[in-house]
Amino acid sequence: MNARRTRKRLLGAVAVVMVAGLVSTGCGSRVGASGPGSSSGRSCVDTSGNSVKIGFLNSLSGTMAISEKTVHDSLLLAADQINSSGGVLGKQLQIISEDGASEPTTFAEKAGKLISSDCVAAVFGGWTSASRKAMLPVFEGANSLLFYPVQYEGLEASPNIFYTGATTNQQIVPALDYLKQKGVKSLFLVGSDYVFPRTANKEIKAYANANGIEIKGEEYAPLGYTDFSTIVNKVKAAGAGAVFNTLNGDSNVAFFKEYRNAGLSPATMPVVSVSIAEEEIGGIGLDNVVGQLTAWNYYQTIDSRRNAAFVQAFKTKYGQNRVTSDPMEAAYTSLFLWKEMVGKAKSFKADDIRKAADGVSYDAPEGKVTVNGENHHIAKTALIGKVGPDGLIHAEWSSGAPIQPDPFLKTYGWAKGLTG
Amino acid sequence: MQALYSQLVAGISLGSILLLAALGLALTFGQMGVINMAHGEFIMAGSYTAFVTQRVIADAGISLLLAIPLGFLVGGLMGVLLEATLIRRMYHRPLDTLLVTWGVSLILQQAARDIFGAPNVDVRAPSWLSGSVNIGITQVPAARLFILMLAAAAVAGLSLVLKATPLGRRIRGVVQNRDLAETVGISTRSTDRLTFFIGSGLAGIAGVALTLLGSTGPTLGTSYIVDAFLVVVVGGIGQIKGSVIAAFGLGLLQATFEYSTTASIAKVMVFVVIVVFLQIRPQGIFSVRTRSLA
Numbered sequence: 268m269n270a271r272r273t274r275k276r277l278l279g280a281v282a283v284v285m286v287a288g289l290v291s292t293g294c295g296s297r298v299g300a301s302g303p304g305s306s307s308g309r310s311c312v313d314t315s316g317n318s319v320k321i322g323f324l325n326s327l328s329g330t331m332a333i334s335e336k337t338v339h340d341s342l343l344l345a346a347d348q349i350n351s352s353g354g355v356l357g358k359q360l361q362i363i364s365e366d367g368a369s370e371p372t373t374f375a376e377k378a379g380k381l382i383s384s385d386c387v388a389a390v391f392g393g394w395t396s397a398s399r400k401a402m403l404p405v406f407e408g409a410n411s412l413l414f415y416p417v418q419y420e421g422l423e424a425s426p427n428i429f430y431t432g433a434t435t436n437q438q439i440v441p442a443l444d445y446l447k448q449k450g451v452k453s454l455f456l457v458g459s460d461y462v463f464p465r466t467a468n469k470e471i472k473a474y475a476n477a478n479g480i481e482i483k484g485e486e487y488a489p490l491g492y493t494d495f496s497t498i499v500n501k502v503k504a505a506g507a508g509a510v511f512n513t514l515n516g517d518s519n520v521a522f523f524k525e526y527r528n529a530g531l532s533p534a535t536m537p538v539v540s541v542s543i544a545e546e547e548i549g550g551i552g553l554d555n556v557v558g559q560l561t562a563w564n565y566y567q568t569i570d571s572r573r574n575a576a577f578v579q580a581f582k583t584k585y586g587q588n589r590v591t592s593d594p595m596e597a598a599y600t601s602l603f604l605w606k607e608m609v610g611k612a613k614s615f616k617a618d619d620i621r622k623a624a625d626g627v628s629y630d631a632p633e634g635k636v637t638v639n640g641e642n643h644h645i646a647k648t649a650l651i652g653k654v655g656p657d658g659l660i661h662a663e664w665s666s667g668a669p670i671q672p673d674p675f676l677k678t679y680g681w682a683k684g685l686t687g
Numbered sequence: 688m689q690a691l692y693s694q695l696v697a698g699i700s701l702g703s704i705l706l707l708a709a710l711g712l713a714l715t716f717g718q719m720g721v722i723n724m725a726h727g728e729f730i731m732a733g734s735y736t737a738f739v740t741q742r743v744i745a746d747a748g749i750s751l752l753l754a755i756p757l758g759f760l761v762g763g764l765m766g767v768l769l770e771a772t773l774i775r776r777m778y779h780r781p782l783d784t785l786l787v788t789w790g791v792s793l794i795l796q797q798a799a800r801d802i803f804g805a806p807n808v809d810v811r812a813p814s815w816l817s818g819s820v821n822i823g824i825t826q827v828p829a830a831r832l833f834i835l836m837l838a839a840a841a842v843a844g845l846s847l848v849l850k851a852t853p854l855g856r857r858i859r860g861v862v863q864n865r866d867l868a869e870t871v872g873i874s875t876r877s878t879d880r881l882t883f884f885i886g887s888g889l890a891g892i893a894g895v896a897l898t899l900l901g902s903t904g905p906t907l908g909t910s911y912i913v914d915a916f917l918v919v920v921v922g923g924i925g926q927i928k929g930s931v932i933a934a935f936g937l938g939l940l941q942a943t944f945e946y947s948t949t950a951s952i953a954k955v956m957v958f959v960v961i962v963v964f965l966q967i968r969p970q971g972i973f974s975v976r977t978r979s980l981a
Contacts, residue, residue: 486950529828
């Protein structure tokens with residue numbers, strides 16, 4: 268009798284461990300409004316010596332490490348280049364790296380540590396929207412600065428965050444414009460089940476409604492989901508003109524393999540993805556994504572001297588087989604933008620930098636970018652690309668000029684009612 | 688009607704994947720009485736075996752067929768190593784086994800990250816496994832058909848070993864009553880080791896097969912361990928036929944719910960069904976009947 272009871276209790280214990288694991292990965296965004304740094308509003312940044320500390324906060328372990336490690340690499344490259352050309356205001360950068368471990372709560376905790384115990388002048392990093400939302404109160408409470416390098420769902424503008432990735436009107440809206448221009452009459456939306464895809468799809472549906480595009484279906488898969496046979500069945504049965512893909516992470520691999528196995532191809536039903544960059548193509552398998560479309564603001568294949576120098580420097584430092592992608596470029600650019608802001612403000616203080624930020628521009632690998640002082644986003648050029656047989660992405664279409672950031676989509680009539 | 692057929696196929700296919708992932712676990716679970724949390728990482732090891740094999744032999748078809756026995760070997764040897772170094776010291780300490788194997792799974796994940804790098808790697812599918820096969824009523828992706836056949840072969844092979852060989856009889860004896868088996872002179876040491884070899888080897892095969900469908904990366908195993916665990920618990924401990932029924936049952940349920948609702952809701956509904964089922968039959972579909980008083 269005893270053994271059976273033990274076993275029962277054990278099964279209970281296993282279930283608890285597993286559920287705890289699921290919960291902690293699934294909804295890590297519930298972080299109290301008071302982060303560790305919020306107790307002290309005064310900064311302890313020490314700029315008296317000939318060096319200044321900055322923090323890099325990326326997931327170097329856990330499920331997001333695959334993406335965030337590359338961002339960390341390009342941040343280190345930018346720091347090297349800045350240091351070897353004389354530093355910022357004559358001070359060498361001293362890097363403190365912390366591991367966010369793919370957990371939003373860890374991001375918040377480590378951000379607090381970087382600000383109040385390491386006393387860094389600014390922090391660079393974050394990837395998932397959940398990690399950014401967890402860090403936001405920490406930076407606002409301590410009045411410190413975060414530079415966030417990844418495209419996201421918009422509808423946010425914190426005075427303590429600079430967003431150097433695209434907001435929706437610089438990535439998703441141009442992608443929809445492109446599809447409309449190509450004569451696509453109906454869309455199927457596939458995304459991961461969390462804040463970014465759901466918000467993005469709300470915006471896509473509003474756009475479609477105003478532009479006479481029919482939405483044939485909308486499906487969400489839990490993060491990390493690996494069986495797409497049912498979803499692909501639904502996509503196939505619906506027969507839309509194109510698929511808009513906001514899946515994140517490993518799910519893309521399973522989705523594209525299933526998509527191809529089901530006999531769907533870019534010629535019959537192209538997929539536009541907003542989370543697949545050069546780095547991910549190798550893992551998905553080139554055969555499975557060749558010819559599919561992506562929407563970003565930077566590709567490794569951009570033909571400019573500035574980009575050639577960036578790609579060359581990156582490959583020299585990390586190996587010839589490495590590729591550069593949009594979030595890496597946005598992170599690289601963020602460090603230089605911070606340097607320009609500090610140079611203009613002649614100060615490392617957050618308040619001075621904020622005042623000086625408007626109009627600061629930098630000749631980035633993606634082209635010229637300019638900071639918008641009001642919403643802390645940057646003007647970027649949108650590029651729709653196609654995955655080529657060489658495993659790189661080649662721009663098919665460009666917005667021509669940098670698009671002014673509009674995180675709340677105020678200038679778009681169809682978006683009324685979305686932002687509340 | 689077409690939708691019904693295609694969902695039926697999707698459900699059966701999902702069931703075969705669950706079965707392949709859970710089959711080895713059912714074996715080692717029955718023997719240890721505790722879930723081996725590192726089972727998912729043996730699946731991952733199998734996937735990386737397929738990747739390495741393809742690095743050596745470029746032809747995707749030959750390397751896949753070769754990777755199946757190699758994956759079995761790699762998974763099996765890792766299992767034996769784990770059993771010989773850690774698990775055999777704690778057969779009467781189930782909670783410790785749970786924590787220790789979980790720790791091992793974390794170590795193995797990080798090891799994979801250090802050896803192969805954090806990004807996913809690509810294992811190309813052979814050309815004869817891409818595209819679909821027409822089976823009269825509907826189209827089935829060839830890769831899924833292959834996995835279904837592989838799962839069937841694994842079940843048949845394992846049943847044969849358990850039913851018709853002296854080793855199988857010893858394994859069943861140990862699962863039913865370890866102490867009594869020892870008393871009648873069965874060497875539980877060597878039986879344990881072999882059980883672990885076969886169970887973990889099956890995880891390796893599952894890993895090779897899964898490269899056809901999903902991503903190959905350090906966290907591959909974690910996405911299957913929970914589902915595999917559910918199959919084993921629903922199926923009943925130490926029972927192959929229970930696992931078979933549970934795997935296909937859960938696969939069909941997931942596909943049915945997913946078609947009429949969404950993937951997330953379907954997962955929740957499957958969980959609810961499992962919880963209700965375990966309230967009625969806590970021992971699973973089948974249970975080993977013993978006369979032991981323990």
